[in-house]
Amino acid sequence: MVKLLYAAALLMAVASAGSPKQLCPDDSATPVPAPTSKSPVPAPTTVSPAPTTKPVPGKRRTLIVGHRGASGYRPDHTIESYTLAIEMGADYIEPDLVITKDGVLIARHEPNIIGTTDVSSRPEFADRKKTIKVDGVEEAGFFVSDFTLAEIKTLRAIQPMADRDQSFNGKFLIPTFEEVIELAQRKAKEIGRPIGIYPETKHPTYHQQLGLPLEDKLLATLTKYGWNDAQAPVIIQSFEPTNLRELRKKTKVQLAQLVDGGDWDPKTGTMFADTRPYDWVVAGRNGTNLDLLTPAGLKEVASYANIVAPWKRYLVNAVAGKIGEDGKAADVNGDGKVTDADYKMVPNQKLFDDAHAAGLKVHTWTFRDESYRLGLDYKGDPAEEYIQFFKLGLDGLFSDHAKSAVEARNKYEQSLA
Secondary structure, three states: OHHHHHHHHHHHHHHHOOOOOOOOOOOOOOOOOOOOOOOOEOOOOOOOOOOOOOOOOOOOOOEEEEOOOOOOOOOOOOHHHHHHHHHHOOOEEOOEEEEOOOOOEEEOOOOEOOOOEOHHHOHHHHHHOEEEEEOOEEEEEOEHHHOOHHHHOOOOEOOOOOOEOOOOOOOOOOOEHHHHHHHHHHHHHHHOOOOEEOOEEOOHHHHHHHOOOOHHHHHHHHHHOOOOOOOOOEEEEEOOHHHHHHHHHHOOOEEEEEEOOOOEOOOOOOEOOOOOOHHHHHHOOOOOHHHHHOHHHHHHHOOOOOEEEEEHHHHEEEEEOOEOOOOOEOOOOOOOOOOHHHEEEEEOHHHHHHHHHOOOEEEEEEEOOOHHHOOHHHOOOHHHHHHHHHHHOOOEEEEOOHHHHHHHHHHHHHHHO
């Protein structure tokens, strides 16, 4: 549902902006436009070196994943974005994987590239625009499976979020999965520390229905680069349990079960049982995403995955700072909008404990620096959110702003030393 809400925000952005804007599926579950008075987060002019602090003996160190690279500063899923995240100190980088007409895995957030590339401005591809259903939801746009790799390589990436720096639009190429692996391995040698990859199989049921399955090509690519074993710095993630079960039969790399979220009770922060993995929908299986997070569900997840990665609102619930006459969250900070900044954040320690008791690591997504994405408790300071999750026992996180994540981890670890 978080994904569906973000898709809806995309459509609003496309309608209101001069150029299409694709929003990502893991934005705030209240997808409202950013305050128009807020300036875009500037791209750093200098890059901080990789962190020099070392893990505190006997203490868990939270893994930091550059979410689509350094997507808070550069168009996402580009070599430049991944490189910046690595240079900021990210432990892993995250390529979302989709597949071209000629069977090549590339890094894009969605099969629909209308909002993450300049394809809409290319008259030679105008006839490729169409409306189809992806995971049962109708979308209009341009879809990777209708393009060859050679055609994809003529396109350029754009920043999908309107409130972020647009100055890099049209400058960066769309990378293949192989190019992302080559970057990670090369940078690891250059800077002298491991750099991992955290690929997501995007919409695996959809791709199977197209006759373009992702899994075997993903594993073959990992094998080609010597990264298809239990020791490889690789974690494969998916929202679809069936996809991960099939992967577990074929590989020993770490697997992460993503858990999507939807709406919640603003008075208590309790998540509603209103979303389901799409493979369950197709198979006719009963249940919702909440079932994956019960003690029994977590035990089932642990039978095929190493990590459970629910949306962060399951782990720290959002409780409205004020309830309006309509029974919904009201504007607390007076900016005329209802955003994350109008919610108090209440930890759900039990979910951490249940997951760890099942033998799973806990990862979550997505951390962002913009003040309207930060709960009331954090007072506009991204470090406060990170540190809250570190104290709760978080094992890994995805961040659009790797520099902030690394700095917060350093601060937290120094407090433990």
